[in-house]
Structure formats: structure tokens, C-alpha cells
Amino acid sequence: QHALESYLRQVEESVESAIGASAGRGERQAIAEKLLEPDFQKLPDLAVHAREVANVAQRFARYLELPAHQIETIRIAALVHDVGMRLIDYDRLYRKEELTAEEKRAVAEHPVVGAALVEPLLGAEVAYAVLRHHERFDGKGYPSKIGGQQIPLAARIIQIADTWTTMTSSHTYKKEPAREEEAIEQLRDAAGTQLDSTLTIKFIAALPQIVNR
Numbered sequence: 412q413h414a415l416e417s418y419l420r421q422v423e424e425s426v427e428s429a430i431g432a433s434a435g436r437g438e439r440q441a442i443a444e445k446l447l448e449p450d451f452q453k454l455p456d457l458a459v460h461a462r463e464v465a466n467v468a469q470r471f472a473r474y475l476e477l478p479a480h481q482i483e484t485i486r487i488a489a490l491v492h493d494v495g496m497r498l499i500d501y502d503r504l505y506r507k508e509e510l511t512a513e514e515k516r517a518v519a520e521h522p523v524v525g526a527a528l529v530e531p532l533l534g535a536e537v538a539y540a541v542l543r544h545h546e547r548f549d550g551k552g553y554p555s556k557i558g559g560q561q562i563p564l565a566a567r568i569i570q571i572a573d574t575w576t577t578m579t580s581s582h583t584y585k586k587e588p589a590r591e592e593e594a595i596e597q598l599r600d601a602a603g604t605q606l607d608s609t610l611t612i613k614f615i616a617a618l619p620q621i622v623n624r
Contacts, residue, residue: 439483442532443490457493463580465489468572470621471614475568485565487533488540492569495525495541519545519553540565544573549604567607571614574601575622591618 447458468489472482496518510518522542530538543557543566550558562570578594589597595615602611614621 439487439533443487446491446494446529446532457496460576460580461490461493463576464492464569464572467576467621468569471568471572471617474617474620475613481565484536485540485568488529488537488544488565489569489572491525491529491533491537492541492544492573493521493525494528495521495523523554536565539563540569542566544569547605548607552605562607567610571598571606571610574598574606575614579622591622 465486469486472485522545526538526542543562546552546557546562550556578589581588598611602608
């Protein structure tokens with residue numbers, strides 16, 4: 412709690428100056444970018460990953476023909492989905508292949524921390540997507556073990572975008588990115604357990620329109 416309050420005070424001036432010269436969509440973008448600074452500048456791979464996930468999630472939401480305001484909420488939530496990592500010694504845990512039970516518990520707290528960080532700055536809808544982006548469709552995720560349609564649509568879309576990007580991008584903890592065919596097969600394997608099966612099928616069908624090749 413103390414670390415969270417300290418960080419919010421730290422970012423407040425930066426956010427206020429960022430929104431002073433912006434409005435509307437640009438305001439939320441400016442806030443989201445400030446939430447990636449300054450700590451994420453020490454972890455450029457994580458900042459790049461956040462932007463890649465946001466791009467993929469936005470394109471998928473457009474493919475699904477969601478309302479414009481919902482697409483923008485998904486994009487912003489995807490951009491800040493991992494900001495809670497900054498308070499859990501992420502620079503030490505990132506790319507570590509084997510985590511202790513205590514370290515796993517710390518990592519599992521990042522959606523809660525992230526939601527608390529973004530809610531006063533970006534609103535409840537974004538915060539709720541951040542909070543739920545590691546729940547699983549089969550109810551075995553975290554932090555609350557909810558499943559199915561209880562997971563908000565924004566979070567289910569971000570999960571798929573995050574999973575795809577983690578598998579295929581060179582800017583993640585994986586040593587080598589998966590080939591597209593391998594990544595598609597892994598998505599199919601995760602459909603109905605980790606991921607929403609209906610959305611996953613639609614994502615695979617939409618890949619030519621979503622992913623830059």
C-alpha cells in the first residue's frame with residue numbers, strides 16, 4: 412500500500428503536466444504513456460510488449476466491429492495492462508525461468524496493483540480490464556478465479572492479444588519467438604481453457620487483418 416501511494420504521488424505531477432496540453436482521446440493516451448514511465452524505460456522490452464499488445468488488441472476489436480469508445484478502452488487497457496509489474500521487483504523476475512512460490516505470488520498480484528494504479532487516472536472500465544486480464548476462461552486464473560462470460564470482454568480480448576504477442580514477438584521473455592503456425596496451434600490448444608474459445612477462433616480467422624506480415 413505504501414509503495415502504491417508513493418508511486419501515485421510520483422506520477423501525479425507528470426500526468427498533470429501531460430494532460431494540461433491535451434484533451435479527450437489524447438488525454439487518456441498521454442496518461443497511459445506516463446504510466447509506462449519512468450520505470451518502464453529501464454525495461455524497454457516490457458514497454459515495447461505493452462504497445463504491441465495494444466496494437467493487436469485494437470485491431471482485433473475493430474475486426475469484431477465493437478463501438479469506437481469500446482475499442483479505445485480496450486486499446487488503453489492493453490497499453491497499461493502490465494503497469495502493476497513495476498512494484499514487484501520486475502527487473503529481477505523478468506526472463507527468470509523458474510520462480511519460487513513467493514515470487515509467483517508476487518507476480519500474481521500485478522493485476523490488482525495495476526488496477527489500483529490506473530483506476531483514479533483512467534477510470535473504472537480500464538481498471539476492471541487490467542484487473543481481469545489474467546483470469547482464465549476455465550476459472551483457474553488469478554486474482555479471483557472467475558471464468559467464462561464473467562471475465563469482461565475487454566480482458567478476454569487483451570488475453571488473446573497478450574498471448575499471441577508473447578509467443579510471436581522477440582520482445583518478450585521467450586528466448587525465441589514461435590513461428591506463426593506454432594503460435595496458432597498453441598492458441599487452439601488454449602481455447603476454452605485459458606482463452607475464450609469463440610473469440611480465439613475469430614482471432615485466428617482474422618490474423619491476416621490483424622498482424623503485420
